[in-house]
Amino acid sequence: MNLSTTYLGLPLRNPLVASAGPLSQTVDGIRRLADGGVGAVVLYSVFEEQIRRQAELDLALEEQHADAFGEALSYFPDLPGVAGDDVPSAYLRLLEEGATVAGVPVIGSINGSTQGGWTQYARQLQDAGAAAIELNIYFVVGDLSLSGRDVEERHLDIVRSVKQAVSIPVAVKLSPYFSSVGNMCLQLADAGADGLVLFNRFLQPEIDIDAVDVEPDVVLSSQYEGRLPRTWIAALRGRVGCSLAATSGVRDADDLVRNLLAGADVVMSTSALVRNGSEYGRQLLNGLEDWMETKGFDSLDAFRGQLSVRHDDENAYQRAGYITALEKARTVYGAL
Incomplete structure (x- = not known):
């Protein structure tokens, strides 16, 4: 049975991708995901705010000792708030080591919402061995005067900035909350996006009526949530010149099949792997093969997009x- 596919121009052994999440926070975690059968691993996200903060601390250190004697240039005293192991550097080391041991493409992930110097960090991800970069543009608009067009332009500017900095493929993980999702996808592809990951999940806080306070909460996706990305993937299949990745709502092999029938190039999962363990990837793929054998399909291309719009x-x-x-x-x- 041929499960091979292509995503962002990368040849993958199968269409199951471990999306950004807690299972990829260590080298051993990355290895277990790959051993569990996935075709690629997206690292957990490093945040724009973490990159900016470290850059500010580095600048403060440099300015504090700009006039120091040359023989003391290797001396870096402790500054308040400076951690011994900054997050951006630790992330690069994880990426480099993970890419070495995984045996499958490892994709770096940046979570941001503005354009700026932090986008140059994408080049460092490339140099550390990332096969591609996933831009998780998480932008909740609090400024009510900001127009829909301004929101779209911010997304497009971020994509253009990152594409100028790297030569490896760039995917965009976006939300479904645009006035015209399809048109936004076309614009992102025109701006240089090599792939679209549908969709990002806005983390919606709950109100604690006892504490009379807002309580942040992270909930694993439900199977029902997979319907929205499938709907848009089915509509976009063959209409955008880039790869399509489905994410959210993958519970079992049936969901893997559904997304492929809609037209996804790859299917991403975090919740199912968190619930069942990294080795669950193999079970999902076995279920896909069983379905293909039952239906008489010997490759993904034989049925992918069969139910697209x-x-x-x-x-x-x-x-x-x-x-x-x-x-x-x-x-x-x-x-x-």
């Missing part, structure tokens, strides 16, 4: 699906 009249297609869903609901729940 027809391109003759996309609006009518989506509208028909909406009406059909409502009609089905009436038969189950009664008149709505």
